[in-house]
Amino acid sequence: MELDSLDRDLLNIIQSDFPVTKEPYKHLADSLGTTEEDILARLERMTENHTIRRLGGIFDSRKLGYTGTLCAMKVPAERIGQVADVVNAYPGVTHNYIRNHEYNMWFTLLVPEKKDIEKVLAEIRIRTGLHQLISLPAVKLFKIKVNFDLTEG
Amino acid sequence: MITGLEKDIVRILQEGLPLVSRPFLAMAERLGITEDTLIDAIRDMQSRGLIRRFGAAVKHQALGYTANAMVVWKVEGEDAIRAGEIFSAFAEVSHCYLRENSGGWQHSLFTMVHGKTGEECHQIARTMSKASGLTEYLVLFSTEELKKNSMKYFTEE
Structure with missing residues (x-):
């Protein structure tokens, strides 16, 4: 994927300082010395090629009242696809990765009510017959940085 | 607390924000409120931290951060x-959380480390180990993405 320097400057700004104003794209165009049409065309291109995953609000799940946790599960290699189908069917499972450890399946779970965490995990144990599933809720948050500086790249 | 209007705004x-000249007007019309009301409500949700960040979520692999390790x-x-x-x-650490130990899991401090290569992630972990004095750690790479x-x-x- 090719990004020119204006694409990079644009991504840098809109990752953290997207203007919440009536004409945000015009505002971005003015600060970057280009036209609104150019900004919109660049954003369309970068959305289509998935450089931009989403443009909108990134929410604090806790402040919206949700409870989250990170779960780890020991899954036999030959059952990964089938177990992933069970786990991924829950809308609150947003990320699921296989990692190089005996606890090989790692997924995040977000639910509207705290009590739902144990309920979902109990269901997963029953549906998969696998019991080595642990929940590791965060007790302290030191850093969440979701924007990357592109000016050096 | 979150109001009914705020839930509608979250939904x-x-x-995603429409790529039109006045995106907030387009959204406000769908919600049956004015553009000013929507913009004020979003700014209020930002100041209260319900919206942690307003803007683009960028795929970091697309930007050369091809390797990451937990x-x-x-x-x-x-x-x-x-x-x-x-x-x-x-700077290479995007997330750092302390998690509850359960089920015998003892590595309770979690960091997400980003680099250009897997070896670079290992190198960053070694630097972190020296900086903190912690020597017992695991570098867990994702070998397959099942959902994101x-x-x-x-x-x-």
Whole structure:
């Protein structure tokens, strides 16, 4: 994927300082010395090629009242696809990765009510017959940085 | 607390901001409110922290950060707090959480480390180890992505 320097400057700004104003794209165009049409065309291109995953609000799940946790599960290699189908069917499972450890399946779970965490995990144990599933809720948050500086790249 | 209007705003914002000249006007019309009301409400949700960040979520693999590792550290008590603060100062660390130990899991300090290559992630972990004095850690790479979605809030009401 090719990004020119204006694409990079644009991504840098809109990752953290997207203007919440009536004409945000015009505002971005003015600060970057280009036209609104150019900004919109660049954003369309970068959305289509998935450089931009989403443009909108990134929410604090806790402040919206949700409870989250990170779960780890020991899954036999030959059952990964089938177990992933069970786990991924829950809308609150947003990320699921296989990692190089005996606890090989790692997924995040977000639910509207705290009590739902144990309920979902109990269901997963029953549906998969696998019991080595642990929940590791965060007790302290030191850093969440979701924007990357592109000016050096 | 979150109001009914704010839940509506969350639902519509998670669909993505339209690429039109006045995106907030387009959204406000769908919600049956004015553009000014919507903009004021979004700014209020930002100031209260309900919206942690407004803008683009960028795929970091697309930007050359092709490797990432979950590096987990065996540490307890005050040492965990001290190490968490040290690790947070690393630009290559995007996330740093202390998690509850359960089911025998003992590596309770979690860091997400980003680099250009797997070896670079190992190198960053070694630097973090020296900086913190923590020597018991695991570098866990993802070998397969089974799901990666943005959360859809308030969809069941």
